Amino acid sequence: MSLLVSPLGSPALDVVSHLLVASVFSAPFDWFLNVVVGGAFSWLADATGLQFLAFPYMQRAYLSVLAIGIVGPLVGSFLVYRDLSMVGDTLAHTAFAGVAVALFLEATLAIAVPPLVGALVVATIAALLVQVIVEYTGARSDAALAMVLTGGFAFGSVLISLTDGGISVGINQYLFGSLATVSRADVGLLASMTLVVAVAVAAAYRPLLFVTFDETAARASRVHVRAVNTLLSILTAFVVVSAMRIMGVILVAALLVVPVVTTARVGRSFKQSLLYGVLAGEVAGIVGVTLAYQYGLAAGGSIVLVAIAGFVAVQLVHRFR
Numbered sequence: 001m002s003l004l005v006s007p008l009g010s011p012a013l014d015v016v017s018h019l020l021v022a023s024v025f026s027a028p029f030d031w032f033l034n035v036v037v038g039g040a041f042s043w044l045a046d047a048t049g050l051q052f053l054a055f056p057y058m059q060r061a062y063l064s065v066l067a068i069g070i071v072g073p074l075v076g077s078f079l080v081y082r083d084l085s086m087v088g089d090t091l092a093h094t095a096f097a098g099v100a101v102a103l104f105l106e107a108t109l110a111i112a113v114p115p116l117v118g119a120l121v122v123a124t125i126a127a128l129l130v131q132v133i134v135e136y137t138g139a140r141s142d143a144a145l146a147m148v149l150t151g152g153f154a155f156g157s158v159l160i161s162l163t164d165g166g167i168s169v170g171i172n173q174y175l176f177g178s179l180a181t182v183s184r185a186d187v188g189l190l191a192s193m194t195l196v197v198a199v200a201v202a203a204a205y206r207p208l209l210f211v212t213f214d215e216t217a218a219r220a221s222r223v224h225v226r227a228v229n230t231l232l233s234i235l236t237a238f239v240v241v242s243a244m245r246i247m248g249v250i251l252v253a254a255l256l257v258v259p260v261v262t263t264a265r266v267g268r269s270f271k272q273s274l275l276y277g278v279l280a281g282e283v284a285g286i287v288g289v290t291l292a293y294q295y296g297l298a299a300g301g302s303i304v305l306v307a308i309a310g311f312v313a314v315q316l317v318h319r320f321r
Contacts, residue, residue: 033184037063052293060182061246061293065285065303067194068243068255073277074201075235076256077270078212087233088253090130090145091123091240094152096249098122098241099174100159107163115174116189120241126152127233131226177248177300179292186245193242197235204231209270246289247300255281258307262314280310 037059045053052058079087102118105111126148133144173181201208210218211228219225236256243252259280260273267273288303 030184033059033063033187057180057182058289058293060184060187061179061289061299062286063187064182064190064243064246065289066282067190068239068247069259069281069283069285070278071194071197071239071242072255073259073274073281075197075232075239076260077274077277078208078232079236080257080260080264081212081270084141085257086142086145086149086253087127087130087236088240088256090149090152091126091237092244092249092252093149093156094126095119095123095237095241095244096174097152097156097159099244099249100156104159104163116186116241116244119174119244120237122152123237123241124234127237128230131229131233135226174244175249176298177244177246177251179246179289179299182245190242193238197238200231200235204228208232213270247303248298251300251304254304254307255284258304258311259284262307262311265318266314280307284310 038056041053041059041062045051053062076085076088079085096119098119098121099115100118101122102113102115105113105118130141130144130148133139133147134141137144139147207218207223207228208231210221210223211225215225218228239256240252243255247255259277262280263273263276267276284303284307288306289299291297291306292299292302
């Protein structure tokens with residue numbers, strides 16, 4: 001963990017502040033991760049004979065996909081029903097540029113910036129930029145998304161070339177995801193973002209629902225549509241960045257879309273479809289991670305393929321019925 005720069009320029013104050021923060025927040029999380037999560041998975045390992053459930057890195061991976069399975073469909077439902085499915089893909093590619101920025105600063109200027117922090121900042125800026133382009137230039141939303149997506153990916157690739165490919169190794173794990181590299185800090189960040197996203201969606205559920213299904217009527221009812229759209233964009237950036245380490249930039253958008261589309265015909269209401277989407281995301285995550293471990297597959301790819309297989313199965317059942 002890098003030291004923050006104190007306004008007073010005192011390294012001693014930096015160390016003290018870091019120790020205080022660590023003692024306040026790390027101890028409860030360590031207890032939860034080691035005692036609650038570790039104990040539950042160890043019991044499952046003994047009960048099922050699946051000893052890999054007792055491995056700490058697998059516990060972190062499962063805990064990560066459980067969180068992703070919640071926030072992906074939770075935010076993705078509002079995107080899919082507004083025909084904005086490509087927003088997730090756009091922000092994922094611009095988050096890649098954020099990772100490149102963080103690694104570039106560390107490699108060239110020795111400025112330590114956590115890659116996920118860089119990804120979150122750039123993805124949030126990109127989300128707001130898409131909204132600005134649509135509102136102030138008259139461009140269509142799909143054109144704005146395409147420009148930001150390609151621009152973000154191009155910017156990231158240019159930064160890689162400026163270091164003669166020196167940061168490409170560090171970027172690969174964010175492009176494709178990895179089970180083994182999910183750290184305790186990543187799980188903590190993901191859990192925090194999951195809580196933030198869930199609370200925000202619960203608090204703004206009615207305005208989000210109103211704008212999703214009838215934006216014109218929402219404006220007429222004096223709902224602050226721009227603020228709602230901004231909130232949805234920022235929440236999408238949070239979801240994309242939190243899922244990057246295990247899903248990878250290339251596949252992270254799938255968990256925003258596929259579970260939602262899978263359960264669209266199953267639920268009798270929007271809220272029911274949303275809950276079923278979360279369930280589909282959880283199943284895809286757990287099964288995908290298990291297959292990835294058992295057969296040495298890429299975790300993100302396995303999760304997405306399981307999610308798509310679930311979509312196909314639901315469609316076949318619906319068609320035959």
